[in-house]
Amino acid sequence: MDRIRNILMSLAFAFAGGISMNAQGGYVVSGTVTDQFGPVIGAAVVEQGTSNGTSTDMDGSYSLTVTGPSALVEISCIGYASQTFEAAAVPSEVNLKEDTEYLDESVVIGYGTVKKDDMTGSISAVKAEELNRGAVVNTQDMLKGKVAGLLVTPGDGGPGSGSRIRIRGSASLNASNDPLIVIDGVPIAQGAGGAMSNPLDLLNPNDIESFSILKDASAAAIYGSRASNGVILITTKKGKGSRPQVSYSGSLSVQEISSKVSVMSAEELMDFYSKTFPAGTPTGDRIAELAGDSVTDWQDLIFRTAFATEHNVSLYGNLKDRMPYRGSAAYSGQQGTLNESRYDRGTVDINLSPNFLDRHLTFDVSAKGVYSYSDYSDSGAIGKAAFFNPTQDPYWRNADGSIDYTTTNGFWNYGNGRGTGFSPNTLVGPSPLSMIYDNLSDAKSGRFIGRIAADYKVHGFEALRFNVSAGIDITETATYNGVRPGSFQAYADTGNLRVGQHTKGSYLSRSQLFEAYADYTEKWGIHNLSLLAGYSWQNNYWANRNITYYNETNEIKLDPGETVDSRYLKYRHENYLVSFYGRVNYSIDSRYVFTFTARGDGSSKFAKPYRWGFFPSGAFAWNIAQEPFMKGVKAVSTLKLRLSVGMTGQQDGIGDYVHLARYTMSNDPYRMYNMGSPSGYIHLLTPQAYDPTIRWETTVTYNVGLDYGFFNDRLSGSVDAYIRDTKDLLNSVQVPMGSNFGNKLMTNIGSIRNKGLEFSVNAIPVQKPDFSLQVGFNGTFQNTEFTKLNPTEDRNYYIETGGISKGTGGYLCRQMVGYAPYTYYTYQQKYDADGRPLQNEFVDRDGDGTITDNDRYMTGKSASPKFYYGLNLKLTYKDWDFGINGHGAAGTWVFNDFASANSTASLDLNSGALPNQAMLVKTTGFTAPNSGRQWYSDYFLENASFFRLDDINLGYTFRGVGKWESDIRLAVGMQNVFILTGYSGMDPEVISENGIDNTIWPRPRTWSLRVNIGF
Amino acid sequence: MKKIIYMLMAALTAAACVRDLDTLPLNKTEPISEYVYGTDENAYLSGLGRLYFQFVTNDLTDLQQMDGGASETIRAFWSVQETTTDAAKCSWENDAWVRALNTNTWTEVQNDAVYAVYVRTLQGIAYVNEYLRQTEASKLKDRGVPEALAAKIDGFRAEARFIRAYLYWMALDCFGSVPFTTEKSPFGGTYFPQQASRSDIFAYCVSELTYLMSDESPMPAPRSNYPRADKGSAAGLLARMYLNSEVYTGTPRWNECKAVCESIFAMGYTLCPEYAALFRGDNGENALVRGEMLWAVDYNSDKTESYGGTSYILSATLASTDITDESRPNGQVNGWAGLRVPYEYVKKYFDVSGQDYVTGGYEVADKRGEVFYIKGRKESMDGALYSFMNGWSCLKFNNIPYGKTDQEFLPVSATKGFSDVDFPMIRLGEIYLIYAEACMNAGASGQAMPMVRALSARAGVNPPSEITQEFLVAERARELMWEAHRRTDLIRYGLYNTDSYLWPYKGGDSFAGQAFPDYKCIFPIPPVELAANDALVQNPGYARP
Structure with a gap:
């Protein structure tokens, strides 16, 4: 909040004072600064318009030499209103008053702002200044571990990879669990695709002013049918101040992978094989045939130390006090730790807010442009490299030892022959290097978000204002996927032998928005009433096409029966959302606050009778601290009780025309039927299963919250308890035959209950002029379980889900009433006396004497954490600043699918490849082939509780440097510093919702150097 | 004033835009x-x-x-x-x-x-x-x-x-x-x-089929629509429904059954002179076969590529070892080693003799029994229910066209991954036996003797002297085996x-x-x-x- 800025400013001035106190023979001002309780320590005393200043000492006294008696002296301190005097008129004792502006601080909510005191919902507002000061390249990283109830799981190690963001857990199975993101009033389209891995990616983090996380229904219901997963409102920076100001920030980062797959080296492997499969045995002899005499660490060959740079320039000011403006431009370029991967992003952001008619008419114009380029590397190469033959030379060699580029472009591969006579071994597939260097895949995206809004305060009736706005969000993406001619992949391509193919795709996503609302705010004595009514219209449109070409000839590849024209048909679809909404906010003496909101949403995704939804909410807040009986309790500065209940919906993830009767026309030449003379064999038209009554998921949220602040809010925070009941969950379920065209159907089934308790604590234990410390901690206890799962009341009903690497067609998890989503359903491993697992042996849980499918059990464990938390610390000392951020989770379980799939040394050499072995096989001792059941053993189910230190950074600010007296901050930081966990896999933070760990691009460790300059 | 204009504007856009919610896919295709x-x-x-x-x-x-x-x-x-x-x-x-x-x-x-x-x-x-x-x-x-x-x-x-x-x-x-x-x-x-209930569904089917075979119905004329259904198909299924009426409803309907069969006889269907031709790869193209079919389901090795139906029956009855470059007895390339007939059935209904499991030869009087493949087989399934080689393989359904030998068809059978044999859903031979049963139960056995004799004649065996239930059990076992x-x-x-x-x-x-x-x-x-x-x-x- 502003306090932080103030403290920094006062510190800056306090120390700058020492530098510029050189006005020989100047005018000396001195005295003390007090408040109602006594001396104020650390208040800033500054000569206005200069960097000349000091701060008050332990007794609240100060002395400052200024240029003359008419100089203006400003005395300020956080939490108090500033006072300004002519030097000659400064009273000897300045009595500071509490800053009412601070108390009036407003928070961005849906369609407006609200005074912090009048806020009734569970909203976490985060100002950008409070966020990470390390090398933040992505907006999503700014929120990690900062807000109670908000869980940000970082993506994998790929550059620009997207995080998973969940507000108060997941409540949906097949629809989206992503929160609605609204940037400056424009709800942005999900799934824009292409190089934008997630919607937050279009923002330069430096442009962000604040986030508001709307968590309970009272706050979110104004967004109706899209708000069940919570809403993140992002406000970007606007112009301010008067004189033009320019700032620059830049950074340079270095990334390295934090871990590798633990496999054997060439020597270890040959040693292991010679013991396990001795020479003379068929397997041993075959190994000897297949082994080479090189020593290759394939993982070292595919990974690299990656560099990233970032530059931001922004210019802002206010032209003639009529036209605040801000513009910024930024570029970031990131190499991936996997060779050949890269992510570049350029952004431009312009904000203008001119006002006319004596500030009655204000326009708000914003335009954001983003261009991003992703060069993808085949991340499948990571798993391949781990287990590729380490005794093999990675390149084809000529007799003289140089690389032979005539065979599979120089990269060694399994197969027979050389040069054009090479015949690839497709059972093994390409080598890791071929996968990286001979697969070509990239995406280029351009995105534009623009909005223009007019806000008019009625002349003579200023309590009423009208706001009309139009917004647009367009993304265009071009993708390329192909292989290089001459590569292993091209040699394996029977369609275009030795040359290969490539596919070009183009995607368009466009969202248009029109909004109009009227707001009426009036105050009568202690009564404060605010009314809002609005209307919104939104259209979302997508189109795409893919065309495959033969390499070199660039001839379009056609399937039998296809014409060139048919390749050019774009797949296009759209949906509309029309809404009416309103809000009443009524407060009595800022002590009793009532809020009612309602939104009616009509969505084209649903059939007429199910199209309109009504989403009401109500909330009450009681500002206990403002009560007369609390006035005497000085220690308590904030105490507010909040109660709310309301309804929200969820429709993302539901297709645009799923309620319509649909058909498929078969075009396979081998799926035809003979209709006799004269038609003969014809293609067939099949009705598809569909649900004409499909509707959105609905969530009712109950929330009880308490905001507290002690000692003038030096210790503050909030506690919220909530229950979310979601009904009409969407899932694919068994439906009765005869009711539809199949036995499974995507439809609304069952309910889920999400309970939680979240809290945050912010403390400022030390607050001195040259030393301050701020500590924040937030945590969320959470429990989610199904309360109903199908149209029958059968509690044993389940839905299978969660595929693993091995065991085709099997599932690891079940959705079942009374359990959390994606609860693991495993066999119980048997162990020997030494605690070593017995391969292919399990506990006969049903006691029938044999191990059958019925011996699997619901473990009660799932990936969703019982508790997750975030921690941050900020320390300033003189011109130094230091911060750390971390987050963690407890009671979360991960299935180590990677271990399950690589747990046995058993060899299948039929493919002609000699695989490497995971070090794990020495732990398990498994040497036989794994049975179908072994893959599903609870031996691989691990407690994945962790704490990750996300970020540590240290900065130093040089004040008043050079001609423009710029402040220059230099900082060094480190990201992904360490992780504390008992989990044996690479990283306990698994990206997939079901907790099955089989993605292994390790998250990198990053060192960065950052500079900020303000002119 | 401005307020009113704004409100009007909002109201108008709102009304217009609610209609936007009626969307249809943008691609007309x-x-x-x-x-x-x-x-x-x-x-x-x-x-x-x-x-x-x-x-x-x-x-x-x-x-x-x-x-x-x-x-x-x-x-x-x-x-x-x-x-x-x-x-x-x-x-x-x-x-x-x-x-x-x-x-x-x-x-x-x-x-x-x-x-x-x-x-x-x-x-x-x-x-x-x-x-x-x-x-x-x-x-x-x-x-x-x-x-x-x-x-x-x-x-x-x-x-x-x-x-x-x-x-x-x-x-x-x-x-x-x-x-x-x-x-x-x-x-x-x-x-x-x-x-x-079963009898309600029965009644519904009877009423549907009665209408469909009637003159008023737009159903295509008998024998006009192969391999699709026509009035003959409807009548044939109706006869089968009446045949089983007692099982389905508790009430026999022999007279109705008899009458429907007689109306089928008036439709001009004829027995295919060669029993074996009915179940061969070219059966759909064979006019003589089509003369007997009231309805068949079409299978085609290239166009339908089904793993079921006749592809299943004729693949599953051989082992892959029965299929070599020198011989593909079922006229295609698959042998799934699944289906065979217990010897007891073969013996009881076809009275086979002289079987030689080395050469695959055996003797049988009834032409309908000339369909078994026994080379390398063992006779009894006793204790060997899951041993494929125990029991007699049955090549009644065979992808080799009628009149062609295995050797003649070899170049083509090498290319056949699926069956071309159309599956007879209802054929005249079945109607003859339904008629025999209906007549017998209606006390009019004599009327069905010509049909029973026709089947015996085609099979090359002597007709029975009278129609009894024992005869019908056995004759259906022979005539309609594996159908x-x-x-x-x-x-x-x-x-x-x-x-x-x-x-x-x-x-x-x-x-x-x-x-x-x-x-x-x-x-x-x-x-x-x-x-x-x-x-x-x-x-x-x-x-x-």
Whole structure:
């Protein structure tokens, strides 16, 4: 909040004072600064318009030499209103008053702002200044571990990879669990695709002013049918101040992978094989045939130390006090730790807010442009490299030892022959290097978000204002996927032998928005009433096409029966959302606050009778601290009780025309039927299963919250308890035959209950002029379980889900009433006396004497954490600043699918490849082939509780440097510093919702150097 | 003033934009019902084609199933009709559902073949209902379909109704009371269809078929529509329904049955002179075969590529070792080592002798018995139910065209991954035997003697002196072997589950065979269906899991 800025400013001035106190023979001002309780320590005393200043000492006294008696002296301190005097008129004792502006601080909510005191919902507002000061390249990283109830799981190690963001857990199975993101009033389209891995990616983090996380229904219901997963409102920076100001920030980062797959080296492997499969045995002899005499660490060959740079320039000011403006431009370029991967992003952001008619008419114009380029590397190469033959030379060699580029472009591969006579071994597939260097895949995206809004305060009736706005969000993406001619992949391509193919795709996503609302705010004595009514219209449109070409000839590849024209048909679809909404906010003496909101949403995704939804909410807040009986309790500065209940919906993830009767026309030449003379064999038209009554998921949220602040809010925070009941969950379920065209159907089934308790604590234990410390901690206890799962009341009903690497067609998890989503359903491993697992042996849980499918059990464990938390610390000392951020989770379980799939040394050499072995096989001792059941053993189910230190950074600010007296901050930081966990896999933070760990691009460790300059 | 303008503007845009919510796909090529039919005859034909294809499809798009091929309608129905009787046993020991069918030991636990019959038939019925909804006269009119085409579509609708009746027959024969829906039933995710009783479904089918074979119906004329259905097909199925009327409803309808057969005789169908030709790769192209077919389902090695139906029957009855570069006895390249006939059946009904399992030779008087492949086989399944080589392979269905030898067909059979043999759903030979049974029960045996003699003559054996039930049991075993009638027949004769007739592994794991309970004359409603639809009642004798 502003306090932080103030403290920094006062510190800056306090120390700058020492530098510029050189006005020989100047005018000396001195005295003390007090408040109602006594001396104020650390208040800033500054000569206005200069960097000349000091701060008050332990007794609240100060002395400052200024240029003359008419100089203006400003005395300020956080939490108090500033006072300004002519030097000659400064009273000897300045009595500071509490800053009412601070108390009036407003928070961005849906369609407006609200005074912090009048806020009734569970909203976490985060100002950008409070966020990470390390090398933040992505907006999503700014929120990690900062807000109670908000869980940000970082993506994998790929550059620009997207995080998973969940507000108060997941409540949906097949629809989206992503929160609605609204940037400056424009709800942005999900799934824009292409190089934008997630919607937050279009923002330069430096442009962000604040986030508001709307968590309970009272706050979110104004967004109706899209708000069940919570809403993140992002406000970007606007112009301010008067004189033009320019700032620059830049950074340079270095990334390295934090871990590798633990496999054997060439020597270890040959040693292991010679013991396990001795020479003379068929397997041993075959190994000897297949082994080479090189020593290759394939993982070292595919990974690299990656560099990233970032530059931001922004210019802002206010032209003639009529036209605040801000513009910024930024570029970031990131190499991936996997060779050949890269992510570049350029952004431009312009904000203008001119006002006319004596500030009655204000326009708000914003335009954001983003261009991003992703060069993808085949991340499948990571798993391949781990287990590729380490005794093999990675390149084809000529007799003289140089690389032979005539065979599979120089990269060694399994197969027979050389040069054009090479015949690839497709059972093994390409080598890791071929996968990286001979697969070509990239995406280029351009995105534009623009909005223009007019806000008019009625002349003579200023309590009423009208706001009309139009917004647009367009993304265009071009993708390329192909292989290089001459590569292993091209040699394996029977369609275009030795040359290969490539596919070009183009995607368009466009969202248009029109909004109009009227707001009426009036105050009568202690009564404060605010009314809002609005209307919104939104259209979302997508189109795409893919065309495959033969390499070199660039001839379009056609399937039998296809014409060139048919390749050019774009797949296009759209949906509309029309809404009416309103809000009443009524407060009595800022002590009793009532809020009612309602939104009616009509969505084209649903059939007429199910199209309109009504989403009401109500909330009450009681500002206990403002009560007369609390006035005497000085220690308590904030105490507010909040109660709310309301309804929200969820429709993302539901297709645009799923309620319509649909058909498929078969075009396979081998799926035809003979209709006799004269038609003969014809293609067939099949009705598809569909649900004409499909509707959105609905969530009712109950929330009880308490905001507290002690000692003038030096210790503050909030506690919220909530229950979310979601009904009409969407899932694919068994439906009765005869009711539809199949036995499974995507439809609304069952309910889920999400309970939680979240809290945050912010403390400022030390607050001195040259030393301050701020500590924040937030945590969320959470429990989610199904309360109903199908149209029958059968509690044993389940839905299978969660595929693993091995065991085709099997599932690891079940959705079942009374359990959390994606609860693991495993066999119980048997162990020997030494605690070593017995391969292919399990506990006969049903006691029938044999191990059958019925011996699997619901473990009660799932990936969703019982508790997750975030921690941050900020320390300033003189011109130094230091911060750390971390987050963690407890009671979360991960299935180590990677271990399950690589747990046995058993060899299948039929493919002609000699695989490497995971070090794990020495732990398990498994040497036989794994049975179908072994893959599903609870031996691989691990407690994945962790704490990750996300970020540590240290900065130093040089004040008043050079001609423009710029402040220059230099900082060094480190990201992904360490992780504390008992989990044996690479990283306990698994990206997939079901907790099955089989993605292994390790998250990198990053060192960065950052500079900020303000002119 | 400004306020009013703003409010008016808002109101107008709001009203206009609410209509935006009525969206249709932007691509006119996207096959939704609003775009798909129009006035295009081919579209209506494609919709009808899919209904026929329901018997052949391996498709799992909308069905959660074990395996596309194994759940094909005719294959699954064949499995429950033949492998639960004396006529066939399957050697796929690893499949629990196979073991349960072989030994009549199924319970209410899901049996994949039984489940497939249930879902494929009911899915087909749902497709027919949808087709009838989409081709209602009023819809055609709305789409501006010209009268000439509308008249054709009327014929298509009649065919669709026949297909529905056939699927209902399969379902009622296997399950008794099944969820009953027509084009007038509601549709959608929250609709729970109710069961109709077996006799109500019977009555519905009879009324549909009676109409479809009548002069008023737009159903195509008999023998005019191969391989699609016509009035002859409707009459043939109606005869079969009446034949089993007592089992389905408690009331025999022999006179009605007899009358329908007689009207079929007036339709001009003729017995194919060569029995063997009926089941060969070229049967659909053979005019003599077509003269006997009241309805057949088309299989084609290139166009339908089904793993079910005749592809299944003729592949599964040989082992891959029987198929070599020098010989492909079933006229294609697959040998799945599954199906064979217990020797006891062969001996009892065909009176074979002189079998030589080394050369594969044996002697049989009846031409219908010249279909067994015994090279390398062992005679008895005693203790060897799951040993494929024990029992006689049956190549009655054979992809080698009639009149061609294995050697002559070798170059072509090498290219055949699937079967070309059309599966006879209803043929005149069956109608002759239905007629014989109806006449016998109506006390008019004499009227059927010419038909019985015709079948004997074609088989090259002496006709019986009179028509008895024993004769009919045996003659149907010979004439209609492996044509998916056996279970229905044995139930009608009271031989299916009782101890008056035993066969290897009947009713359990004993080679001698044993009786099993009456309730197994119908199959249980699959458990997942019961879970999905509270309104369903489980068949007697089976638990509701």
